Amino acid sequence: MNIPFSPPFIDQAVINEVLDSLHTNWITSGPKVKALEAEIIKLTGSQAAICVNSWTSGAIMMLKWFGVGEGDEVIIPAYSYCATALCVIHCGAIPIMVDILDDLTIDPEQVKSKITSKTKAIIAVDIAGLPCHYNELLNIVNDAENRNLFVPSTDRQSKLGRILLIADAAHSIGAFYEGLPASLKCDVTIFSFHAVKNITTAEGGGICLNLPNEFDSLEEYNFLKIFSLNGQNKDAFAKSNGANWKYDILFKGYKMNMPDICAAIGLAQIRQYNQTLLPLRKNVFLKYANSFKEYNWFFEPVSKDNVRETSYHLFPLRIKGISEIQRDKIIDELVYKGIIVNVHFIPMPMLTYFKNLGYNIEQFPNSYKQYACEISLPIYPQLSDEQVEYIIETVIETVQIIYTVEETIKVLI
Incomplete structure (x- = not known):
């Protein structure tokens, strides 16, 4: 017998969705991405969802969005894939590694011991799909002493007023915490849609926002969509509709958008995820x-x-x-x-x-x-x-x- 480790789930529904993209001649970011973002919101209950081209891109983007940079510290577990640390390093910040518990998730007590005035974020990793101990981590970031220690250097950091809690949920789409989607427990949850994941887009990732009331989720969604497209205020789909060619570059962004041809695979899978x-x-x-x-x-x-x-x-x-x-x-x-x-x-x-x-x-x-x-x-x-x-x-x-x-x-x- 020959049993592979983790082949992608490709059924006729996936094939049909991809063929639909090919038949429409629209394969870069467009209606399929929008539809996948809507399905992610339906699955997770999140305020907003942004599809990108990988988990790593999503993590870099969200750290940059929060203003994490040179000299800042981000606490992460030592037991994770390298991207958890590399996204921090790509922002010029320092990954502060801590050990894990026997359930493979980050140890909250060790997190607590590593917080300094330089700590800007915690990235907790849901290894194998099991959510971290998010109530304990939320208590840590909301602790009065740690809030007083927090030194904001950007408007978003001032608005949040504490350490940002990010879930590295590369493994955990569909996981639950206290009977609700686990993604609701963190400020930011980032999924991976790599080929071996529960839902795949071949390569890709999804960012879920569940920010405090001080933030306007629609405003942040619109910003992040532009941020993922080189800071350009119109994507290719918008520009293709009539005499709509003129665009502007609003700020220095990244090229991290997900194409429709990839979103089509995930769209067919997510629609049958919970039931099948x-x-x-x-x-x-x-x-x-x-x-x-x-x-x-x-x-x-x-x-x-x-x-x-x-x-x-x-x-x-x-x-x-x-x-x-x-x-x-x-x-x-x-x-x-x-x-x-x-x-x-x-x-x-x-x-x-x-x-x-x-x-x-x-x-x-x-x-x-x-x-x-x-x-x-x-x-x-x-x-x-x-x-x-x-x-x-x-x-x-x-x-x-x-x-x-x-x-x-x-x-x-």
Whole structure:
């Protein structure tokens, strides 16, 4: 059997939506992007949604929007994909890394300990689709002492009057917090629509705004749409309608807009997400969890607790007591048997670029501990029952062999 890790969900509805874009001869930003933004608002309940060409673009844009720049600090987890830090560095600011909890989300106590007068934002990462502990993080940014410590340097910073809370929700579209879409818990939530995500546009991202009443969400939406198009006050679709060629550049923007041909893929998927795609992912997740829970080596990932429910983006299998080398042996065996798996994530302080900046993995022991024993199993709507059973049986067989050898060695020693 040959089981890929995370192929995109492409059905006839997706094909039809893309063909519709091609038949209309409109493939750059236009009506499909607008329709996708409307569907994101419907799914999340957010004030506004802006589609861009990647999560990274969206994060850079929102940090710039808030005025984050040279000498500022942004608190992030060490356990994340590199884009979480690179978006900060691209703004000239400094990523302040902290460790994570056992549920793989950022540790609020460590966040609290790293706040200074230079802190402008916190980017909390919803690893595997599980929302961070947002109530605790909101308490931190709204704490009177931290508000007094906050030094605004732009009008938007003065208007907010505190640290900006951003959700790196690359994994968590469709997740819930206190029974509501998790995206409502943060000032800004940024989704990824990369090819392996729950909803894809091939490449792309979506920004959701849920700002305090001091902000006009429509005004900020209009600004960000122009900001994503080089500061140009008319997009190509607007200019194409009659004698409407004249445009202006209002400020120094970026070229980060999403094209319609990409939005079409996501539009077809998001319309069937809650009723079809998300339940199918959940079904695979629960089959894994129920099958592995009887084994003492299994560290069960959080799918739902008293306030949070994951979007079932990943199944982060963690195996108690194994080393990184043993984890890698298990991966090699699974791949040999036709199951393509992944690891989420290599902590950033282990990567050459960040090591050269002075980050040291020894300062983030739990990030390393969780990484060293984690294997991300395939989880997507197209998986058949037969494939899921094969994955379960193969994982159990492979882990049991490694685990039995390890326990035997311990007894002999």
